[in-house]
Amino acid sequence: MATLHKPELVCPAGALPALKAAVDNGADWVYFGLRDDTNARNFAGLNFDSRSAGAGIRYAHDRDVKTVLAINTYPQAGSWERWEHAIDTAADIGVDAVILADPGLMRYAARKYPALGLQLSVQGSATNHEAINLYRDQFGVRRAVLPRVLSLQQVEQVIRNTDVEIEVFGFGSLCVMVEGRCALSSFATGMSPNTFGACSPASAVRWEPKGERMDVRLNGILIDRYAGDENAGYPTLCKGRFDVGGETYYAIEEPSSLNALELLPQLAAIGVAAIKIEGRQRSPAYVAEVTRIWRAAIDECGANAARFSARPQWKTGLTRLTEGQQYTLGAYNRKWK
């Protein structure tokens, strides 16, 4: 088998130490956001101001790693200027690209900064080549991140029908809903990824110990109830246990994470341009370890895809990072659907 093209590795950075960890451990790209609701990880204590962003970009560029600024929420009517300012900042601090979801904002960026690389965020909900090619034709989008809803075969179909580079998620938290098309969080809390840049925000979470039991609520709504011997998880609202037709179960999704490591040869073979690691909210140590393992895997797959198999130490390394959570291939595997 001939040597395959190697997908680029795109790693998350919630702050400067994580950015350095990603760069030092073999990321091809790092992505990060500004410290406000212009990005979809609008969490307290996370993200960059223009000074730390500038330092991060220098650190990455000095080591031939590219940078992309996530401005991937929807500008809200009445505060458009903040998003425009984020684009201006991106151009000013010298990132290689911005990753956007909102067409109005793309138009602004494409007109004002034609040299700034444009990528389509997963929050743009583009699951088919017609949608992706619309963003290409209208704004010159060069790369698109696919929502975590397509099977491998469907991903291949998209790649065959567009010259826009296709990036897919490889590892990390898993949205079961189409990104950019989910208002569950605002239904429960008033804040959603599209309107606020966060899902199931921490400010709405309440942990209620009741003797041996633990109730976890989101804006008062009971998301799950844990017995004494169960580990209570963060109440992401699609990952709670609910009652449907008299049965109590994970009606939408188990609290599991995506890990597509074993699909690497197939992803490379169908022409995936880049693999994204989720987790800007994670620690530098987490980012370092995930990046290191995926770098090694991508290099080994690139050298000999036919004989590639995910090494046991990679699997245990990744499993350790998610504290006993389950893994899934998500929608890449049709049965998951």
Added chain:
Amino acid sequence: MKLSLGPVLYYWTREALLGFYANLPHSRLATIYLGEVVCGRRREMRPADWLGLARDLAQTGVEVVLSTQALIESELDLRAMRHIAENGEFLVEANDMGAVRLLANRVRFVAGPHLNVYNPQTLAWLAGLGACRWVMPVELGRDALALLQRDRPAPVETEVFAYGRLPLAFSARCFTARHYNLSKDDCQYRCLDHPDGLPLATREGQSFLALNGLQTQSAQIYELSRALPQMHELGVDVVRLSAQSARMNGIIEAYHRALLGELSGSDLDAELAAHRTADYCDGYWHGKPGIEHLAA
């Protein structure tokens, strides 16, 4: 303001669906949106059946709009979307940017509620491509609407989802099939058993969501009749009612009379209460969590 009936979001038998449309008070509706928006596996109605129904309804004088599927995954989904976009006869509601590409600069179209129009700049872009109407995302409320209306391009009409279970999310996974431990590819069309979705409650019995195949809805019915005067002031053109399996004609009649000014306040509440099939919510309109009910 005019009344519209949104696409039926559930999977009903062909007979039930055709019966529903035949018995509507057509003269009360300015517009009827038709088509399968949720799941490409729902094939009780074939493309030719939808077109036939569209022609029948158009005969009653109502404006018929064909709605495209919101989540496009497969080649079959794409083919269905192309078929609608290129129908050449009826206006189309685009619910995915892929549909927008097929319609843009060719024919005018409706920018559906799933296109994520959150600001005037995106609305202006769509208007430039040929959008003649846009439907506000359900999670936006009156304050956001006021700002969007202020800068709305002149020829574009505004439509607001005002009644029905809220379409909140789409997934590749079918939650109805999951409930029955079936895979999506072998779902046995269980959605047919749940003409208003499958109710989901919290472990302490609070009504929360409704599972409708790939779509997740609110368990509560979003009900904005009390907000009609505000919508009028904000220059809303079309008020959308979303179909449910029972008592829909009574709801249409109540909204029709409210728009004429014949019903308001507690009289309107009483009229709607006679046709109530679930709890109401209206938080989104007031800028609050969608599940809340303020009704003021």
